[in-house]
Amino acid sequence: MPAPDDEEPTVTPYAVRGDIDYETLLDQFGADRLTDEQIASFPDPVHPLVRRKIFYAERDMSPFLAAANAGEPHSIVTGRGPSGPMHIGHVFPFYFAKHLQDQTNTLVYIPFSDDEKYFLKDSSIAEISDHTRENLRDLLAIGFDPKRTRIIVDTADADVIYPLAAAFAKEITQSTVDATYGEPENIGLSFYPAVQAAHLLLPQLVAGRHPTLVPIAVDQDPHVRVCRDIAAKQRYPVDKPGALLSKFLPSLLGPGKMSSSDNAPSILLTDNRETVFEKIRTHAYSGGQSSIDAHRKFGGNPEIDISYQFLYYFFEESDERMERLAREYRDGSLLSGKLKEIAAEQITDFLDAHQKRRAKLGPVEDELAKYRLTDHERRQARRRAGYPDDSFAQL
Structure with a gap:
Protein backbone atom coordinates (compact mmCIF):
# COMPACT_ATOMS: atom_id res chain seq x y z
CA MET A 1 0.00 0.00 0.00
CA PHE A 248 12.24 -0.83 -6.98
CA LEU A 249 9.64 -2.86 -8.81
CA PRO A 250 6.46 -1.12 -7.63
CA SER A 251 3.81 -2.69 -5.46
CA LEU A 252 0.61 -3.93 -7.08
CA LEU A 253 -1.22 -1.30 -5.04
CA GLY A 254 0.69 1.63 -6.47
CA PRO A 255 4.03 3.44 -6.36
CA GLY A 256 6.51 2.00 -3.87
CA LYS A 257 8.59 -1.12 -3.36
CA MET A 258 7.02 -4.54 -3.89
CA SER A 259 7.56 -6.32 -0.58
CA SER A 260 6.74 -9.78 0.77
CA SER A 261 6.84 -8.38 4.31
CA ASP A 262 3.92 -5.93 4.14
CA ASN A 263 0.19 -6.25 3.48
CA ALA A 264 0.38 -5.49 -0.23
CA PRO A 265 0.01 -8.65 -2.35
CA SER A 266 3.06 -9.77 -4.27
CA ILE A 267 3.31 -11.99 -7.31
CA LEU A 268 5.34 -14.96 -6.12
CA LEU A 269 7.58 -17.04 -8.36
CA THR A 270 5.45 -20.05 -7.39
CA ASP A 271 2.09 -18.45 -8.27
CA ASN A 272 0.07 -20.28 -10.92
CA ARG A 273 -1.63 -18.65 -13.91
CA GLU A 274 -5.01 -18.27 -12.23
CA THR A 275 -3.47 -16.64 -9.16
CA VAL A 276 -1.47 -14.15 -11.22
CA PHE A 277 -4.49 -13.11 -13.28
CA GLU A 278 -6.57 -12.71 -10.13
CA LYS A 279 -3.92 -10.58 -8.39
CA ILE A 280 -3.50 -8.34 -11.43
CA ARG A 281 -7.23 -7.95 -12.06
CA THR A 282 -8.08 -7.30 -8.41
CA HIS A 283 -5.10 -5.36 -7.09
CA ALA A 284 -3.05 -3.79 -9.89
CA TYR A 285 -3.27 -0.01 -9.56
CA SER A 286 -4.69 1.52 -12.73
CA GLY A 287 -3.70 4.70 -14.50
CA GLY A 288 -7.00 4.71 -16.37
CA GLN A 289 -10.20 6.67 -15.91
CA SER A 290 -13.15 5.74 -13.71
CA SER A 291 -15.34 4.66 -16.65
CA ILE A 292 -14.83 3.28 -20.15
CA ASP A 293 -16.36 6.35 -21.75
CA ALA A 294 -14.10 8.68 -19.76
CA HIS A 295 -11.08 6.55 -20.57
CA ARG A 296 -11.82 6.59 -24.30
CA LYS A 297 -12.23 10.38 -24.11
CA PHE A 298 -9.33 11.34 -21.83
CA GLY A 299 -7.02 8.33 -21.98
CA GLY A 300 -4.87 6.85 -19.22
CA ASN A 301 -1.46 7.48 -17.67
CA PRO A 302 1.02 4.62 -18.21
CA GLU A 303 3.54 6.27 -15.88
CA ILE A 304 1.43 5.34 -12.85
CA ASP A 305 -0.27 2.23 -14.20
CA ILE A 306 1.21 -0.83 -12.48
CA SER A 307 0.43 -3.26 -15.30
CA TYR A 308 2.31 -1.05 -17.73
CA GLN A 309 5.16 -0.59 -15.28
CA PHE A 310 5.58 -4.34 -14.79
CA LEU A 311 5.86 -4.77 -18.55
CA TYR A 312 8.28 -1.85 -18.82
CA TYR A 313 10.52 -3.01 -16.00
CA PHE A 314 11.05 -6.60 -17.01
CA PHE A 315 8.31 -8.53 -18.78
CA GLU A 316 8.30 -7.04 -22.30
CA GLU A 317 11.49 -7.08 -24.31
CA SER A 318 10.34 -4.94 -27.23
CA ASP A 319 10.76 -1.18 -26.87
CA GLU A 320 8.55 -0.70 -29.91
CA ARG A 321 5.69 -2.59 -28.30
CA MET A 322 6.06 -0.62 -25.07
CA GLU A 323 5.88 2.64 -27.03
CA ARG A 324 2.76 1.44 -28.83
CA LEU A 325 1.07 0.36 -25.59
CA ALA A 326 1.84 3.73 -23.99
CA ARG A 327 0.52 5.62 -27.01
CA GLU A 328 -2.70 3.61 -27.20
CA TYR A 329 -3.24 3.87 -23.45
CA ARG A 330 -2.82 7.64 -23.55
CA ASP A 331 -5.21 8.07 -26.48
CA GLY A 332 -7.83 5.85 -24.84
CA SER A 333 -7.92 3.08 -27.44
CA LEU A 334 -6.29 0.63 -24.99
CA LEU A 335 -8.46 0.03 -21.93
CA SER A 336 -7.15 -0.67 -18.43
CA GLY A 337 -8.69 -4.13 -18.36
CA LYS A 338 -6.96 -5.12 -21.58
CA LEU A 339 -3.61 -3.76 -20.34
CA LYS A 340 -4.02 -5.85 -17.20
CA GLU A 341 -4.62 -8.94 -19.33
CA ILE A 342 -1.50 -8.26 -21.39
CA ALA A 343 0.63 -7.87 -18.25
CA ALA A 344 -0.82 -10.97 -16.60
CA GLU A 345 -0.21 -13.02 -19.74
CA GLN A 346 3.42 -11.91 -20.03
CA ILE A 347 4.11 -12.52 -16.34
CA THR A 348 2.52 -15.98 -16.37
CA ASP A 349 4.47 -16.98 -19.49
CA PHE A 350 7.67 -16.00 -17.67
CA LEU A 351 6.63 -17.86 -14.51
CA ASP A 352 5.56 -20.97 -16.44
CA ALA A 353 9.04 -21.28 -17.94
CA HIS A 354 10.72 -20.60 -14.59
CA GLN A 355 8.54 -23.13 -12.77
CA LYS A 356 9.15 -25.84 -15.37
CA ARG A 357 12.90 -25.48 -14.89
CA ARG A 358 12.40 -25.47 -11.12
CA ALA A 359 10.37 -28.68 -11.25
CA LYS A 360 13.15 -30.47 -13.15
CA LEU A 361 15.71 -29.83 -10.41
CA GLY A 362 16.87 -32.67 -8.22
CA PRO A 363 17.43 -32.42 -4.44
CA VAL A 364 18.78 -29.01 -3.47
CA GLU A 365 21.93 -30.47 -1.93
CA ASP A 366 22.80 -32.29 -5.16
CA GLU A 367 22.08 -29.31 -7.38
Whole structure:
Protein backbone atom coordinates (compact mmCIF):
# COMPACT_ATOMS: atom_id res chain seq x y z
CA MET A 1 0.00 0.00 0.00
CA PRO A 2 1.35 3.45 -0.81
CA ALA A 3 2.73 5.17 2.27
CA PRO A 4 0.89 8.12 3.81
CA ASP A 5 2.00 11.46 2.41
CA ASP A 6 3.26 12.59 5.80
CA GLU A 7 5.47 9.54 6.41
CA GLU A 8 9.15 10.39 6.61
CA PRO A 9 10.94 8.82 3.63
CA THR A 10 13.37 6.09 4.72
CA VAL A 11 15.62 4.03 2.46
CA THR A 12 18.09 1.69 4.20
CA PRO A 13 19.02 -1.98 3.69
CA TYR A 14 16.57 -2.80 6.46
CA ALA A 15 13.60 -0.48 5.79
CA VAL A 16 12.00 1.30 2.83
CA ARG A 17 9.15 3.66 3.70
CA GLY A 18 7.53 6.81 2.37
CA ASP A 19 7.56 8.37 -1.08
CA ILE A 20 10.78 7.43 -2.86
CA ASP A 21 12.59 10.22 -4.70
CA TYR A 22 15.28 8.45 -6.70
CA GLU A 23 17.08 11.66 -7.64
CA THR A 24 17.29 12.74 -4.00
CA LEU A 25 18.76 9.34 -3.14
CA LEU A 26 21.60 9.96 -5.59
CA ASP A 27 22.54 13.10 -3.73
CA GLN A 28 22.09 11.41 -0.37
CA PHE A 29 24.19 8.35 -1.26
CA GLY A 30 26.69 10.13 -3.49
CA ALA A 31 26.12 7.85 -6.50
CA ASP A 32 26.19 8.93 -10.14
CA ARG A 33 23.43 8.83 -12.73
CA LEU A 34 23.78 6.18 -15.39
CA THR A 35 24.63 7.99 -18.62
CA ASP A 36 23.63 7.22 -22.20
CA GLU A 37 27.29 6.67 -23.02
CA GLN A 38 27.59 4.04 -20.28
CA ILE A 39 24.42 2.33 -21.45
CA ALA A 40 25.83 2.16 -24.98
CA SER A 41 28.98 0.55 -23.55
CA PHE A 42 27.11 -2.52 -22.31
CA PRO A 43 27.48 -5.60 -24.50
CA ASP A 44 24.90 -5.72 -27.27
CA PRO A 45 22.02 -6.39 -26.96
CA VAL A 46 21.72 -4.15 -23.93
CA HIS A 47 19.35 -5.58 -21.34
CA PRO A 48 16.03 -3.69 -20.98
CA LEU A 49 16.75 -3.06 -17.30
CA VAL A 50 19.76 -1.01 -18.39
CA ARG A 51 18.53 0.68 -21.56
CA ARG A 52 15.27 1.72 -19.83
CA LYS A 53 17.24 2.97 -16.81
CA ILE A 54 15.59 0.73 -14.25
CA PHE A 55 19.21 0.39 -13.26
CA TYR A 56 19.56 4.13 -13.07
CA ALA A 57 22.68 4.90 -11.03
CA GLU A 58 26.20 3.58 -10.64
CA ARG A 59 29.49 3.70 -8.80
CA ASP A 60 32.80 3.21 -10.60
CA MET A 61 31.30 0.96 -13.27
CA SER A 62 33.69 1.72 -16.12
CA PRO A 63 36.37 -0.87 -15.20
CA PHE A 64 33.76 -3.63 -15.26
CA LEU A 65 32.44 -2.59 -18.68
CA ALA A 66 35.95 -2.31 -20.09
CA ALA A 67 36.87 -5.80 -18.88
CA ALA A 68 33.60 -7.33 -20.08
CA ASN A 69 34.01 -5.86 -23.55
CA ALA A 70 37.68 -6.87 -23.76
CA GLY A 71 37.09 -10.47 -22.67
CA GLU A 72 39.13 -9.95 -19.50
CA PRO A 73 38.24 -11.35 -16.04
CA HIS A 74 35.24 -9.65 -14.42
CA SER A 75 32.57 -10.66 -11.94
CA ILE A 76 29.13 -9.82 -10.58
CA VAL A 77 28.00 -10.19 -6.97
CA THR A 78 24.28 -10.03 -6.27
CA GLY A 79 22.73 -11.84 -3.33
CA ARG A 80 19.56 -12.92 -1.61
CA GLY A 81 18.29 -12.47 1.93
CA PRO A 82 16.01 -15.50 2.47
CA SER A 83 13.26 -13.98 4.61
CA GLY A 84 10.33 -15.55 2.74
CA PRO A 85 9.15 -16.72 -0.67
CA MET A 86 10.69 -14.93 -3.65
CA HIS A 87 8.49 -12.62 -5.73
CA ILE A 88 9.03 -11.13 -9.16
CA GLY A 89 10.70 -8.05 -7.70
CA HIS A 90 13.43 -10.21 -6.17
CA VAL A 91 14.40 -12.12 -9.27
CA PHE A 92 15.17 -9.61 -11.99
CA PRO A 93 18.77 -8.80 -10.83
CA PHE A 94 19.58 -12.51 -11.09
CA TYR A 95 18.17 -12.82 -14.60
CA PHE A 96 20.19 -9.72 -15.47
CA ALA A 97 23.33 -11.41 -14.12
CA LYS A 98 22.52 -14.53 -16.17
CA HIS A 99 22.12 -12.31 -19.27
CA LEU A 100 25.63 -10.89 -18.81
CA GLN A 101 27.07 -14.31 -18.05
CA ASP A 102 25.66 -15.60 -21.34
CA GLN A 103 27.07 -12.58 -23.21
CA THR A 104 30.57 -12.25 -21.75
CA ASN A 105 31.24 -15.31 -19.51
CA THR A 106 30.81 -13.16 -16.42
CA LEU A 107 31.76 -14.86 -13.16
CA VAL A 108 28.67 -14.64 -10.92
CA TYR A 109 28.76 -14.89 -7.11
CA ILE A 110 25.44 -15.23 -5.26
CA PRO A 111 25.66 -14.94 -1.45
CA PHE A 112 22.71 -16.03 0.69
CA SER A 113 22.49 -13.87 3.82
CA ASP A 114 20.63 -16.36 6.00
CA ASP A 115 22.37 -15.14 9.15
CA GLU A 116 21.44 -11.50 8.48
CA LYS A 117 17.77 -12.41 8.06
CA TYR A 118 17.84 -14.23 11.38
CA PHE A 119 19.27 -11.11 13.05
CA LEU A 120 16.71 -8.91 11.34
CA LYS A 121 13.45 -10.88 11.24
CA ASP A 122 11.19 -12.33 13.91
CA SER A 123 11.78 -15.82 12.52
CA SER A 124 13.40 -18.93 13.91
CA ILE A 125 16.59 -20.43 12.55
CA ALA A 126 14.52 -23.34 11.21
CA GLU A 127 12.15 -20.97 9.38
CA ILE A 128 15.04 -19.07 7.78
CA SER A 129 16.59 -22.41 6.78
CA ASP A 130 13.35 -23.45 5.07
CA HIS A 131 13.20 -20.15 3.17
CA THR A 132 16.83 -20.61 2.16
CA ARG A 133 16.14 -24.02 0.64
CA GLU A 134 13.13 -22.78 -1.34
CA ASN A 135 14.91 -19.62 -2.49
CA LEU A 136 17.86 -21.72 -3.62
CA ARG A 137 15.55 -23.74 -5.85
CA ASP A 138 14.37 -20.52 -7.49
CA LEU A 139 17.94 -19.30 -8.05
CA LEU A 140 19.05 -22.67 -9.40
CA ALA A 141 16.08 -22.65 -11.81
CA ILE A 142 17.53 -19.58 -13.55
CA GLY A 143 20.15 -21.79 -15.14
CA PHE A 144 23.50 -20.22 -14.33
CA ASP A 145 26.64 -21.86 -15.69
CA PRO A 146 28.04 -23.96 -12.80
CA LYS A 147 31.60 -23.41 -14.05
CA ARG A 148 31.17 -19.63 -13.84
CA THR A 149 28.88 -19.34 -10.79
CA ARG A 150 29.41 -19.68 -7.06
CA ILE A 151 26.55 -19.75 -4.55
CA ILE A 152 27.52 -19.07 -0.94
CA VAL A 153 25.27 -19.63 2.08
CA ASP A 154 26.69 -17.80 5.07
CA THR A 155 25.99 -20.43 7.72
CA ALA A 156 26.99 -23.31 5.43
CA ASP A 157 30.16 -21.57 4.21
CA ALA A 158 31.27 -20.13 7.53
CA ASP A 159 34.73 -21.67 7.08
CA VAL A 160 35.47 -19.01 4.47
CA ILE A 161 32.97 -16.23 5.19
CA TYR A 162 33.71 -15.86 8.91
CA PRO A 163 37.52 -15.56 8.60
CA LEU A 164 37.10 -12.90 5.91
CA ALA A 165 34.47 -11.03 7.92
CA ALA A 166 36.65 -11.18 11.03
CA ALA A 167 39.52 -9.57 9.10
CA PHE A 168 37.31 -6.85 7.64
CA ALA A 169 35.47 -6.16 10.91
CA LYS A 170 38.62 -4.58 12.30
CA GLU A 171 38.39 -1.97 9.52
CA ILE A 172 34.85 -0.82 10.45
CA THR A 173 34.05 1.30 13.50
CA GLN A 174 30.76 1.17 15.35
CA SER A 175 30.27 4.86 14.60
CA THR A 176 30.48 4.06 10.87
CA VAL A 177 27.83 1.37 11.27
CA ASP A 178 25.56 3.71 13.22
CA ALA A 179 25.98 6.56 10.73
CA THR A 180 25.42 4.31 7.70
CA TYR A 181 22.65 2.01 8.90
CA GLY A 182 21.20 3.61 11.99
CA GLU A 183 21.60 2.13 15.45
CA PRO A 184 21.52 -1.69 15.08
CA GLU A 185 18.94 -3.71 16.97
CA ASN A 186 21.51 -6.32 18.02
CA ILE A 187 25.22 -7.05 17.79
CA GLY A 188 24.63 -9.39 14.87
CA LEU A 189 23.57 -6.45 12.72
CA SER A 190 26.52 -4.43 14.04
CA PHE A 191 28.86 -7.11 12.71
CA TYR A 192 26.99 -7.74 9.48
CA PRO A 193 28.61 -5.02 7.32
CA ALA A 194 31.85 -7.00 7.66
CA VAL A 195 30.05 -10.10 6.36
CA GLN A 196 28.70 -8.13 3.42
CA ALA A 197 32.23 -6.93 2.66
CA ALA A 198 33.31 -10.58 2.62
CA HIS A 199 30.58 -11.27 0.03
CA LEU A 200 31.52 -8.38 -2.22
CA LEU A 201 35.29 -8.94 -2.11
CA LEU A 202 35.14 -12.74 -2.31
CA PRO A 203 35.47 -13.03 -6.13
CA GLN A 204 38.77 -11.12 -6.04
CA LEU A 205 40.02 -13.01 -3.00
CA VAL A 206 39.35 -16.26 -4.87
CA ALA A 207 40.49 -15.34 -8.38
CA GLY A 208 42.76 -12.32 -7.92
CA ARG A 209 42.22 -8.64 -8.67
CA HIS A 210 39.61 -7.92 -11.31
CA PRO A 211 36.65 -5.54 -11.79
CA THR A 212 33.58 -6.55 -9.81
CA LEU A 213 30.09 -5.09 -10.25
CA VAL A 214 27.29 -5.27 -7.69
CA PRO A 215 23.84 -4.89 -9.35
CA ILE A 216 21.42 -4.27 -6.49
CA ALA A 217 18.39 -2.26 -5.48
CA VAL A 218 19.31 1.23 -4.34
CA ASP A 219 18.46 0.49 -0.68
CA GLN A 220 21.40 -1.95 -0.54
CA ASP A 221 23.97 0.66 -1.58
CA PRO A 222 25.26 1.25 2.00
CA HIS A 223 26.82 -2.23 1.93
CA VAL A 224 28.78 -1.27 -1.17
CA ARG A 225 29.94 2.03 0.33
CA VAL A 226 31.31 0.40 3.46
CA CYS A 227 33.03 -2.30 1.40
CA ARG A 228 34.60 0.26 -0.92
CA ASP A 229 36.04 2.06 2.10
CA ILE A 230 37.69 -1.18 3.21
CA ALA A 231 39.14 -1.86 -0.24
CA ALA A 232 40.40 1.72 -0.52
CA LYS A 233 42.71 1.16 2.47
CA GLN A 234 44.74 -1.21 0.25
CA ARG A 235 45.43 -3.67 3.04
CA TYR A 236 44.12 -6.51 0.92
CA PRO A 237 44.80 -7.47 -2.74
CA VAL A 238 41.46 -6.18 -4.02
CA ASP A 239 40.04 -3.23 -5.94
CA LYS A 240 36.94 -1.33 -4.95
CA PRO A 241 33.81 -3.03 -6.33
CA GLY A 242 31.54 -0.99 -8.58
CA ALA A 243 27.78 -0.79 -8.20
CA LEU A 244 24.77 -0.65 -10.50
CA LEU A 245 21.75 0.60 -8.56
CA SER A 246 18.15 -0.13 -9.51
CA LYS A 247 14.78 1.34 -8.79
CA PHE A 248 12.24 -0.83 -6.98
CA LEU A 249 9.64 -2.86 -8.81
CA PRO A 250 6.46 -1.12 -7.63
CA SER A 251 3.81 -2.69 -5.46
CA LEU A 252 0.61 -3.93 -7.08
CA LEU A 253 -1.22 -1.30 -5.04
CA GLY A 254 0.69 1.63 -6.47
CA PRO A 255 4.03 3.44 -6.36
CA GLY A 256 6.51 2.00 -3.87
CA LYS A 257 8.59 -1.12 -3.36
CA MET A 258 7.02 -4.54 -3.89
CA SER A 259 7.56 -6.32 -0.58
CA SER A 260 6.74 -9.78 0.77
CA SER A 261 6.84 -8.38 4.31
CA ASP A 262 3.92 -5.93 4.14
CA ASN A 263 0.19 -6.25 3.48
CA ALA A 264 0.38 -5.49 -0.23
CA PRO A 265 0.01 -8.65 -2.35
CA SER A 266 3.06 -9.77 -4.27
CA ILE A 267 3.31 -11.99 -7.31
CA LEU A 268 5.34 -14.96 -6.12
CA LEU A 269 7.58 -17.04 -8.36
CA THR A 270 5.45 -20.05 -7.39
CA ASP A 271 2.09 -18.45 -8.27
CA ASN A 272 0.07 -20.28 -10.92
CA ARG A 273 -1.63 -18.65 -13.91
CA GLU A 274 -5.01 -18.27 -12.23
CA THR A 275 -3.47 -16.64 -9.16
CA VAL A 276 -1.47 -14.15 -11.22
CA PHE A 277 -4.49 -13.11 -13.28
CA GLU A 278 -6.57 -12.71 -10.13
CA LYS A 279 -3.92 -10.58 -8.39
CA ILE A 280 -3.50 -8.34 -11.43
CA ARG A 281 -7.23 -7.95 -12.06
CA THR A 282 -8.08 -7.30 -8.41
CA HIS A 283 -5.10 -5.36 -7.09
CA ALA A 284 -3.05 -3.79 -9.89
CA TYR A 285 -3.27 -0.01 -9.56
CA SER A 286 -4.69 1.52 -12.73
CA GLY A 287 -3.70 4.70 -14.50
CA GLY A 288 -7.00 4.71 -16.37
CA GLN A 289 -10.20 6.67 -15.91
CA SER A 290 -13.15 5.74 -13.71
CA SER A 291 -15.34 4.66 -16.65
CA ILE A 292 -14.83 3.28 -20.15
CA ASP A 293 -16.36 6.35 -21.75
CA ALA A 294 -14.10 8.68 -19.76
CA HIS A 295 -11.08 6.55 -20.57
CA ARG A 296 -11.82 6.59 -24.30
CA LYS A 297 -12.23 10.38 -24.11
CA PHE A 298 -9.33 11.34 -21.83
CA GLY A 299 -7.02 8.33 -21.98
CA GLY A 300 -4.87 6.85 -19.22
CA ASN A 301 -1.46 7.48 -17.67
CA PRO A 302 1.02 4.62 -18.21
CA GLU A 303 3.54 6.27 -15.88
CA ILE A 304 1.43 5.34 -12.85
CA ASP A 305 -0.27 2.23 -14.20
CA ILE A 306 1.21 -0.83 -12.48
CA SER A 307 0.43 -3.26 -15.30
CA TYR A 308 2.31 -1.05 -17.73
CA GLN A 309 5.16 -0.59 -15.28
CA PHE A 310 5.58 -4.34 -14.79
CA LEU A 311 5.86 -4.77 -18.55
CA TYR A 312 8.28 -1.85 -18.82
CA TYR A 313 10.52 -3.01 -16.00
CA PHE A 314 11.05 -6.60 -17.01
CA PHE A 315 8.31 -8.53 -18.78
CA GLU A 316 8.30 -7.04 -22.30
CA GLU A 317 11.49 -7.08 -24.31
CA SER A 318 10.34 -4.94 -27.23
CA ASP A 319 10.76 -1.18 -26.87
CA GLU A 320 8.55 -0.70 -29.91
CA ARG A 321 5.69 -2.59 -28.30
CA MET A 322 6.06 -0.62 -25.07
CA GLU A 323 5.88 2.64 -27.03
CA ARG A 324 2.76 1.44 -28.83
CA LEU A 325 1.07 0.36 -25.59
CA ALA A 326 1.84 3.73 -23.99
CA ARG A 327 0.52 5.62 -27.01
CA GLU A 328 -2.70 3.61 -27.20
CA TYR A 329 -3.24 3.87 -23.45
CA ARG A 330 -2.82 7.64 -23.55
CA ASP A 331 -5.21 8.07 -26.48
CA GLY A 332 -7.83 5.85 -24.84
CA SER A 333 -7.92 3.08 -27.44
CA LEU A 334 -6.29 0.63 -24.99
CA LEU A 335 -8.46 0.03 -21.93
CA SER A 336 -7.15 -0.67 -18.43
CA GLY A 337 -8.69 -4.13 -18.36
CA LYS A 338 -6.96 -5.12 -21.58
CA LEU A 339 -3.61 -3.76 -20.34
CA LYS A 340 -4.02 -5.85 -17.20
CA GLU A 341 -4.62 -8.94 -19.33
CA ILE A 342 -1.50 -8.26 -21.39
CA ALA A 343 0.63 -7.87 -18.25
CA ALA A 344 -0.82 -10.97 -16.60
CA GLU A 345 -0.21 -13.02 -19.74
CA GLN A 346 3.42 -11.91 -20.03
CA ILE A 347 4.11 -12.52 -16.34
CA THR A 348 2.52 -15.98 -16.37
CA ASP A 349 4.47 -16.98 -19.49
CA PHE A 350 7.67 -16.00 -17.67
CA LEU A 351 6.63 -17.86 -14.51
CA ASP A 352 5.56 -20.97 -16.44
CA ALA A 353 9.04 -21.28 -17.94
CA HIS A 354 10.72 -20.60 -14.59
CA GLN A 355 8.54 -23.13 -12.77
CA LYS A 356 9.15 -25.84 -15.37
CA ARG A 357 12.90 -25.48 -14.89
CA ARG A 358 12.40 -25.47 -11.12
CA ALA A 359 10.37 -28.68 -11.25
CA LYS A 360 13.15 -30.47 -13.15
CA LEU A 361 15.71 -29.83 -10.41
CA GLY A 362 16.87 -32.67 -8.22
CA PRO A 363 17.43 -32.42 -4.44
CA VAL A 364 18.78 -29.01 -3.47
CA GLU A 365 21.93 -30.47 -1.93
CA ASP A 366 22.80 -32.29 -5.16
CA GLU A 367 22.08 -29.31 -7.38
CA LEU A 368 23.93 -26.86 -5.13
CA ALA A 369 27.06 -29.02 -5.04
CA LYS A 370 27.94 -27.89 -8.57
CA TYR A 371 27.98 -24.24 -7.46
CA ARG A 372 29.90 -24.51 -4.17
CA LEU A 373 33.33 -23.03 -3.63
CA THR A 374 36.04 -25.63 -4.11
CA ASP A 375 38.55 -26.40 -1.36
CA HIS A 376 41.23 -24.64 -3.41
CA GLU A 377 39.05 -21.52 -3.81
CA ARG A 378 38.39 -21.45 -0.05
CA ARG A 379 42.12 -21.66 0.70
CA GLN A 380 42.88 -18.93 -1.83
CA ALA A 381 40.33 -16.55 -0.30
CA ARG A 382 41.61 -17.08 3.24
CA ARG A 383 45.23 -16.73 2.14
CA ARG A 384 44.64 -13.49 0.27
CA ALA A 385 42.83 -12.14 3.33
CA GLY A 386 45.99 -12.72 5.35
CA TYR A 387 45.52 -16.18 6.85
CA PRO A 388 48.51 -18.54 6.60
CA ASP A 389 48.06 -21.80 4.72
CA ASP A 390 48.46 -23.75 7.96
CA SER A 391 45.79 -21.76 9.84
CA PHE A 392 43.21 -23.55 11.96
CA ALA A 393 40.60 -22.81 9.28
CA GLN A 394 42.17 -25.71 7.35
CA LEU A 395 41.34 -28.23 10.09
